[in-house]
Amino acid sequence: MKRLCIIDDEPGHRLMVRAIMEDAGWDVVEAGSGEDGLRLLREELHAAEPGQRSGVVLLDMRMPGMDGRQTLHALQRLRPELPVVMLTAYGSVDVAVEAMKRGAFDFLTKPADNEELLATLEKAHEYGRLLAESAALARGSTDALAADLEPCRTLVGESPAMREVKELIARAGPSEATILILGESGTGKELIAEALHAASRRAAMPMIKINCAALPEQLLESELFGYKKGAFTGAVKDKPGRFVLADGGTLFLDEIGELPMAVQAKLLRALQERVIEPLGGVKPVPVDVRVLAATNKDLAQAIAEGTFREDLYFRLNILEITAPPLRERLEDVPLLASHLLDKLARKNRRAAPAVSGLFLDALRPYPWPGNVRELENVLERALILASTDMLQPAQLPPRVLEARSPAVSGAGAHMAAVISPALLEEAEREAIVKALDAHRGHRERTAQALGISRRTLQYKISRYGLAKRRDAADNDSLQ
The missing domain is CATH 1.10.8.60 (Helicase, Ruva Protein; domain 3)
Structure with a gap:
């Protein structure tokens, strides 16, 4: 069944479009904001079979928060093959041209004529289907080579120790598991994290990095989880943290052994419940992030000394990869x-x-x-x-x-x-x-x-x- 995703902040217009498209035999899902629309499409990407994902997006240009332009840009990173039809109540040629230049499939003035709406979405769906088939044929000839080369291309070496690391990356990269990367300073732990991200289903999404040893506790907490306006002196507007910036992708926590105990508790909740609480916020924010962590410290000793939470260690250490020292x-x-x-x-x-x-x-x-x-x-x-x-x-x-x-x-x-x-x-x-x-x-x-x-x-x-x-x-x- 053809599936349409409507992203529009006007409930009445969403209801009207839903009625038209369902009468034509389409399945319809909807979101009231750019952020919610991206989250919905990302969940489809991870959970649904290709035939059960939205085949077209109908996107309003003017919305509070993340507007249509920003949402279109994010959609092109998330699913570049997905046709997007833009909607606006302002039928100016300039806006239409801008939307098309930014990669929109087509453009409709709001409210669209019923027949024009249906015809445009049918054309967009067919275009997306042909594009997906073409991409699938191309992938068939290149996937094996890409899987072999791409994730580990920056990891130089053919020694038994490095071959073992590359094999672990090939097996663990496509999973959603949290991975702890161990090794001395200078052994390439960050390169291993980058290879794991490149080998994952999240490779097209951001990989955000933060060094836990480089920031004081208060600043580290706000950098990780963000803050709301007025949370402290100088917080003149909301700021998203690294978790939100990495939503849909990977968050790499370098030097995790230096994380203060108070921040460890918040990180544990984020891993367990997949939600974060910005400083000064009262409402949990859901996040879809894979966490990779690295350290050159002996975390077992840190646990014994009371400087690292044992429950966080077990949550992080689903799989362990050790970067071998050069010697x-x-x-x-x-x-x-x-x-x-x-x-x-x-x-x-x-x-x-x-x-x-x-x-x-x-x-x-x-x-x-x-x-x-x-x-x-x-x-x-x-x-x-x-x-x-x-x-x-x-x-x-x-x-x-x-x-x-x-x-x-x-x-x-x-x-x-x-x-x-x-x-x-x-x-x-x-x-x-x-x-x-x-x-x-x-x-x-x-x-x-x-x-x-x-x-x-x-x-x-x-x-x-x-x-x-x-x-x-x-x-x-x-x-």
Whole structure:
């Protein structure tokens, strides 16, 4: 059955349109504001089968609160394939043109003629149906590739530890579960959260982030839950909190272990009941948010010390993902270095440098207490200090060089200079071979997994004599 969603603040007009469309055999749902309409359509998206969702929206241009323009913009993010017909009591050409430019399917003057209303909505529904069919056909050929690449594209590394993280993201991303991300500073917890959001059904909606350690308690509470006008001195108007801004999407709470106890209680209620109470408010506000949290603290110890609520911990920790420290995946250092140097070269507006085997060799023995963040800082320093297009150990800070073995830093340095590059090249070749095999020879996916450009991968394949390797399935995917 065709389904229409009316978003209009005038109950009498909604009733009239409902009568017309139900007489024509349509199913009709309605909302009295832009906010309520978005919530209704979002609930359809999560709960209903595609055939049971609204196929057309009839949207009033002039409404209090979120007006038609703002609602149209939000609808295009939520369901870009959904046709929207705009309504206004002001039949000016300028308003009509603006609505069409903003992506409206058509435009009607309020109150619309019954036959014109029905004909316009029928055309819009047919257009939406054809658009959905076309999108479904396109998705059929690209979904598998997108699912494989997109969520984890920023997570560089093919070590067993990183493969385990990527597999967890692939399994947990599409769920609605609250996930706790653990790991030392600089290990990439925020990147894991971004990958989880990208792998979810909420990927088209906002991902809002907040660092719980960066704000004092009073300010943190108002940032999370918002406040009403007059809630405190200086609150001259309502302000939505991060929960409301993330409605329909994902809220990432970094450094959750630093959350004050009073705020923990309000967060627990938000997770349990899916409602929040803004400061100075008397009415709970429903929210539809998936929460991801991260910490470098031992929360079990914090619970024992009475600084973290045990019930909140269990609510957050439905699934746990640990970001491995760099010292536990040193085999990823060459790939990370290549990826980070490409990024830093773009940042500093210069060509990506070549890297000597000795330079990479010097990076490996260092334990990297600051993890990937420290590696990035060290590489940026080297890039700035380099006087040639080839990075050498001389550009590394003393603490990194001093971590090398005595044979390298002492009298045996010359022999190490002869042997180490070959060993490192063999390690890099092995990593590329494993990645090619894991992705069945597909160069684009292999480059994404390794965190390097396709051009760099092509060069390394040629350098290491891997050009004749073939995809096991079609014997030709490297071409």
